[in-house]
């Protein structure tokens with residue numbers, strides 16, 4: 001046999017196999033999405049998201065303390081207000097006493113080294129459940145939506161967030177947020193992580209259950225990207241880079257590894273993030289429960305594919321598990 005035919009000698013041992021990955025998954029690459037509700041003492045399990053809960057601010061130390069001890073380095077907050085009065089502009093989004101701003105302040109004091117990102121969107125706070133303002137005909141009214149998203153982002157930065165992450169997909173929101181952060185004196189203090197290539201995926205269901213954020217009518221196909229739209233994703237990534245995004249995110253992740261790879265080539269000097277969304281997480285659990293594969297093995301296989309595609313920051317609900325497994 002020709003010498004060039006022999007590859008197995010390079011990975012016959014677990015140690016030499018570990019060297020074959022260009023980048024290893026590490027704890028610092030994991031950002032944990034967490035749900036904060038407006039009952040301060042709540043701990044409410046989310047049936048469609050195995051092991052995940054909606055937490056009240058008074059329970060955050062009990063929830064995150066052990067994870068911080070195991071090496072948790074970053075979280076991204078999602079507000080789940082159940083007692084607020086939702087309206088067409090998403091007024092509760094930046095309520096100074098609301099779940100997100102209260103949690104940012106609490107976490108900053110509890111865990112000074114924890115990196116705190118805030119998802120910025122209106123869908124959890126609008127009475128219609130869309131991510132922006134609506135025109136009378138039900139279409140997105142982009143300009144006022146962008147102004148409101150920027151206002152919410154700046155208020156999260158003022159509350160102490162290290163990062164704001166607009167998941168709304170309104171056109172031009174990155175530039176508006178960046179301008180707002182600069183004008184408020186946070187341009188050099190708060191990271192802007194943009195959900196640049198975010199697709200109108202069918203994999204958001206469990207999240208919408210958890211957050212109560214499903215649109216009351218229609219869908220998000222006029223502002224989230226068409227699932228087959230590689231060109232639009234590339235254009236959105238380039239646009240957000242130009243508008244001042246510090247981190248570029250692709251979402252969902254596993255069905256979009258090609259987009260993650262594209263992002264790494266287009267935004268070669270930016271960190272590339274990806275979000276293993278709720279439906280992906282539920283799928284991995286469902287397959288394991290059905291006996292198709294071992295849960296831990298599949299969790300690693302799915303997330304390591306995102307690392308291989310070029311992601312250096314991964315939002316995943318498996319974060320607590322990986323803190324034990326890594």
Ligand SMILES: NCC[C@H](CC(=O)O)[C@@H](CN)CCC(=O)O
Pocket residue numbers: 119121122123131167168203204205206207208213220276277278279
């Ligand atoms: N701002 C929209 C929320 C959005 C998807 C959606 O409901 O359209 C995601 C949160 N950023 C869902 C994330 C997930 O499914 O885990």
Ligand SMILES: [Zn+2]
Pocket residue numbers: 121122123124130131167168
């Ligand atoms: Zn939204």
